[in-house]
Each structure stands twice: as structure tokens, then as C-alpha cells.
Amino acid sequence: MLPEPYDLLPTTARQSQTIAAGDVLFRQGARTLGLYVLKTGRVHLERVGPNGERLIIHRATSGTSFAEASVFSERYHCDAIVMDAGELVRIDKSAVLAAFANPDFARAYGRQAAQQVQAHRQIVEIIGIRRAEDRVMAGIVAGLLDGTVVDLAARLQLTHEATYRALRALVEAGRVNNPSRGTYRLT
Amino acid sequence: MLPEPYDLLPTTARQSQTIAAGDVLFRQGARTLGLYVLKTGRVHLERVGPNGERLIIHRATSGTSFAEASVFSERYHCDAIVMDAGELVRIDKSAVLAAFANPDFARAYGRQAAQQVQAHRQIVEIIGIRRAEDRVMAGIVAGLLDGTVVDLAARLQLTHEATYRALRALVEAGRVNNPSRGTYRLT
DNA sequence: GGCAGCATATGATTGAAATCATATTCCAGC
DNA sequence: GCTGGAATATGATTTCAATCATATGCTGCC
Incomplete structure (x- = not known):
């Protein structure tokens, strides 16, 4: 089962896939398909700096979603590279955008996002x-x-x-x- | 003007107030009224650990919102203490919850939250x-x-x-x- | 115009975490 | 039941950021 709020989406919005180390899920500048939920494995989100430095934006771990903001954007703004093999679910951008018309989904999304922001703020304070x-x-x-x-x-x-x-x-x-x-x- | 997505709420949902250093906006365990947008000044969110340690959860700065998750919760889970005097706007919990029925608000909220999560993840990586x-x-x-x-x-x-x-x-x-x-x- | 306070800037010293090294225990897979 | 890999654990050394100190430039304000 998918984590909240994505469990509320129709099954047609999801697409499972297995991933191997080295796979590239998307590249900076590519048209956005949607977000991902990582079941197992490890995925890095990276961006290339103006002088060619590779800057890690995020390291996604099992059970978490990533590229959520791509739902609201035309293009991916970073690369997604598989570090360890595993499985993930891709969730359609259009399905998420449509689901915001459903107040239950919208509130579940809001709650989840607000809690995540809170957790991140606390992590930053602790670090x-x-x-x-x-x-x-x-x-x-x-x-x-x-x-x-x-x-x-x-x-x-x-x-x-x-x-x-x-x-x-x-x-x-x-x-x-x-x-x-x-x-x-x-x- | 309020930052997105709260600018989409009716003006009746907002309540401005000035705050002085030392003011307590809410206490852990108090019934939730809603979230806050800090215009000027500084506010700390703190929680007391089981052994009495004061743990700073977040330090809110000008132009940012805080206690967003309280919209989805019955009780505040931390204290909000004003460090430097300033002004803020309180935003009604019920108004936000109701606004999720408006897809425009819901999407604006989602976009804002997703971007904030992304920014925090990047900060954590950089730190x-x-x-x-x-x-x-x-x-x-x-x-x-x-x-x-x-x-x-x-x-x-x-x-x-x-x-x-x-x-x-x-x-x-x-x-x-x-x-x-x-x-x-x-x- | 002078003064207070803050940002900018850099040097010297200290301290604490990173790094390197090593050992044991635990667990999964063969 | 053995083996390899990861988690647990701790010691020795090094490194580098924190701390302490000091100076200057800039800005707002009385």
C-alpha cells in the first residue's frame, strides 16, 4: 500500500517499476511525468552547478516519496539517479493535480506535507x-x-x-x- | 499581502496582532487556533523533553509561516515564544480546512508545501x-x-x-x- | 557630526569531531 | 555450521571549524 495521501489515488495513476543501480529516472530539463514513491533501494537527486559541480539535492530512502514538486512544474530541475537497486512506484502528475479537486485528498496531502515540513525544520534545528x-x-x-x-x-x-x-x-x-x-x- | 497560498483566504480568516518579546502565542497542549504568518520579529517554537530539556523545534523568521500542522491537529504540540517584538497574522484553522474544498487553494497549498519540503531537503544535504x-x-x-x-x-x-x-x-x-x-x- | 551597533574581515588558539584503525557481535545466505 | 557483510564499539591521531580577539567600514539616529 502506498503512503498517504497517494493511497487515495486511483490505481490507474500508479505504475510500479524495478530499478537497477545506475538507472536514470529523469534528467534536469526533461518533461515532468510525476513524482515517485521509493519502496526499496536508494535514489539520489542531483543538480549540476554552473561550474560543473555535482550537488546532491536529496537522498531518497525506502518508504519515502521524492520529486513531489515536479507535479507543479513543467520540467524536472534535477537528475534522479538510482544508487542501489530496488522498486518504486511512479505517480502521474495529472492524476495528482486532478485529485486536488477532491477535498479529502487535498486535506490528506496538506496534512502530510505540513507534518513533513515540521519534521524537516526540527531536523535542521537539531543538526x-x-x-x-x-x-x-x-x-x-x-x-x-x-x-x-x-x-x-x-x-x-x-x-x-x-x-x-x-x-x-x-x-x-x-x-x-x-x-x-x-x-x-x-x- | 500574505504569502501564498494564504492570500487566497477570505480576509475574515485573518487576524493581525503585534507581539512583544516574551509573549507566548500558544503552549503545548493548548487547543489549536490555527497557523501564523510572521511579518516581523522572531518567534521560537520549543518543546520540553521528558527530562526537562528545552528543545528548539524551529526558529521562525520574518515573512515565513509556522505552526501549519496545527491546522490538522487538536492541540499544539509545542510552545511558541516571541523572541523579538514584531507583527504577525493568525490564520484560522477552520478557514484553512474549509479552503481545501477549493481546488485552487488546495493546489496552491500543495505547490507551496512541496517546494518548501524540497528546499529543506536541500538545506539538510548542504549542511x-x-x-x-x-x-x-x-x-x-x-x-x-x-x-x-x-x-x-x-x-x-x-x-x-x-x-x-x-x-x-x-x-x-x-x-x-x-x-x-x-x-x-x-x- | 558623533556615536552605537552591525557587517565585514582576518589572525591565533583551542577543542571537538573526523578520520583511521581494530575488534567483536550479530545475522543472512550458502 | 560457515562465511561475508554490516552494526556495534572504542582507541589514537589529525584536521579543521569554533572560539577568542581585534580592527575597519558602513548606517541609522539622536
């Missing part, structure tokens, strides 16, 4: 915390430690070494529990 | 760049240097000193032009 220990603590408080420590480290823009060290310091300070290897929770 | 020089370069390529260097530094989560040094290095490397004191642009 702005300089001390690794404080940053990891904030990340845990924000509920970012749902998967592995390696995942947490990536979300916090820290190396996993720094994250492990911060976790140990937090455990030693009694602010975090470490009931078993690899599991940490708030005291 | 993840370790070397100050590369980070500043990416920031410039992304068009983040529209105001002062101090503003750029804040957006990049760098100190302004590090940002100035990076800019000088980029100028010396011929990657950035510094036609006059305080102005930098891509070569």
Missing part, C-alpha cells in the same frame, strides 16, 4: 546543535532513534563513531539507558 | 557537507547568498568567521568573485 552529545540527545528526544545507531548518525549528520561515543557519554551521565548492546532509550 | 569551503560553495550554488554573509552563515550552520574564511578561499581559488566588500557571486 545545528554543535556538541555531538547534545545533538544525539536532541535526536533521541525527537524520536529519531527508531532504527539502528548508524541510521541515527546519518540523520544527525554525524559519523557513527561520534554517535557511539556520544551515546556512551550519555549513558555514563545517566541520561540514556543502554539495556543491551545496540539498544538505547531515554532514562 | 551535511563537512568542509566549510565546500559547504559555502554549495550554499552559493543553491542560491542561499541573497542577503548578508551573516545570514548565509546562519543558514549553513557555520560561524560567520568560518564562512568569511571559506569565501576568501573560494575567491582565491577563482571559484567566486568578490567585486566589492561584502558582495560575492559565482565566477
Whole structure:
């Protein structure tokens, strides 16, 4: 099943496809087809700077959508390149635009988008915390430690070494529990 | 005039108010009234962690909206505290929810939200760049240097000193032009 | 016109996270 | 049940941004 709000769209609006590493889903300047929901694998969105630098815009991970803004645009503004093989669903631009006439879809979209914006703002604030220990603590408080420590480290823009060290310091300070290897929770 | 998409709402949905430093716009747990558009001043959104830590969720700046997700929620999930005096507009939750029945509003909302999500993802990617020089370069390529260097530094989560040094290095490397004191642009 | 405050700018020192290295545990797949 | 790869974990070293310090230019305002 697709994540909200795209589960409300007719099945005709979706198109599943498998992707292999190196595949290019779209190129900067190409006509927009719609957005994507990544089931498995990894996809990078990249843009080439004026002097030829490759600038990563976004790294899409399993279970998330990307290129949502393409629904409102004529052309893609970046390249989408598959890093790891997997599966995705393409969702028709026209179907999404049409669905905005349905208030239920519109509200579901709005809710989802507003929550995502909020989550991103919080991430930016947390990443702005300089001390690794404080940053990891904030990340845990924000509920970012749902998967592995390696995942947490990536979300916090820290190396996993720094994250492990911060976790140990937090455990030693009694602010975090470490009931078993690899599991940490708030005291 | 209000930023998109709130300019499409009836004027009855808005309520202007002046705010003073220290004012509390809402508290965590309070019934939601709606979202806010900050005209001038500064507002912090904060949440108290389980162990009493104050965690800043977001720092709203002039011209931006905040608490958008409250439209879809019964209770505010954080505190909103005025840091610097200014003016804002409160926008009724019910008016926004009703407006989603208007496809024009819904699409404008969707477009705005999708673009904001995209911008935030890019910021997160850029902030993840370790070397100050590369980070500043990416920031410039992304068009983040529209105001002062101090503003750029804040957006990049760098100190302004590090940002100035990076800019000088980029100028010396011929990657950035510094036609006059305080102005930098891509070569 | 002078003063306060902020942006610009850069040098010296410090500190903390990145990097490099290494070991163990866990799990999936053969 | 073995093997390879990833997560967990921690130590040693290096690097580079933060911090502290200082100076100048610019702007608004009293």
C-alpha cells in the first residue's frame, strides 16, 4: 500500500517499476511525468552547478516519496539517479493535480506535507546543535532513534563513531539507558 | 499581502496582532487556533523533553509561516515564544480546512508545501557537507547568498568567521568573485 | 557630526569531531 | 555450521571549524 495521501489515488495513476543501480529516472530539463514513491533501494537527486559541480539535492530512502514538486512544474530541475537497486512506484502528475479537486485528498496531502515540513525544520534545528552529545540527545528526544545507531548518525549528520561515543557519554551521565548492546532509550 | 497560498483566504480568516518579546502565542497542549504568518520579529517554537530539556523545534523568521500542522491537529504540540517584538497574522484553522474544498487553494497549498519540503531537503544535504569551503560553495550554488554573509552563515550552520574564511578561499581559488566588500557571486 | 551597533574581515588558539584503525557481535545466505 | 557483510564499539591521531580577539567600514539616529 502506498503512503498517504497517494493511497487515495486511483490505481490507474500508479505504475510500479524495478530499478537497477545506475538507472536514470529523469534528467534536469526533461518533461515532468510525476513524482515517485521509493519502496526499496536508494535514489539520489542531483543538480549540476554552473561550474560543473555535482550537488546532491536529496537522498531518497525506502518508504519515502521524492520529486513531489515536479507535479507543479513543467520540467524536472534535477537528475534522479538510482544508487542501489530496488522498486518504486511512479505517480502521474495529472492524476495528482486532478485529485486536488477532491477535498479529502487535498486535506490528506496538506496534512502530510505540513507534518513533513515540521519534521524537516526540527531536523535542521537539531543538526545545528554543535556538541555531538547534545545533538544525539536532541535526536533521541525527537524520536529519531527508531532504527539502528548508524541510521541515527546519518540523520544527525554525524559519523557513527561520534554517535557511539556520544551515546556512551550519555549513558555514563545517566541520561540514556543502554539495556543491551545496540539498544538505547531515554532514562 | 500574505504569502501564498494564504492570500487566497477570505480576509475574515485573518487576524493581525503585534507581539512583544516574551509573549507566548500558544503552549503545548493548548487547543489549536490555527497557523501564523510572521511579518516581523522572531518567534521560537520549543518543546520540553521528558527530562526537562528545552528543545528548539524551529526558529521562525520574518515573512515565513509556522505552526501549519496545527491546522490538522487538536492541540499544539509545542510552545511558541516571541523572541523579538514584531507583527504577525493568525490564520484560522477552520478557514484553512474549509479552503481545501477549493481546488485552487488546495493546489496552491500543495505547490507551496512541496517546494518548501524540497528546499529543506536541500538545506539538510548542504549542511551535511563537512568542509566549510565546500559547504559555502554549495550554499552559493543553491542560491542561499541573497542577503548578508551573516545570514548565509546562519543558514549553513557555520560561524560567520568560518564562512568569511571559506569565501576568501573560494575567491582565491577563482571559484567566486568578490567585486566589492561584502558582495560575492559565482565566477 | 558623533556615536552605537552591525557587517565585514582576518589572525591565533583551542577543542571537538573526523578520520583511521581494530575488534567483536550479530545475522543472512550458502 | 560457515562465511561475508554490516552494526556495534572504542582507541589514537589529525584536521579543521569554533572560539577568542581585534580592527575597519558602513548606517541609522539622536
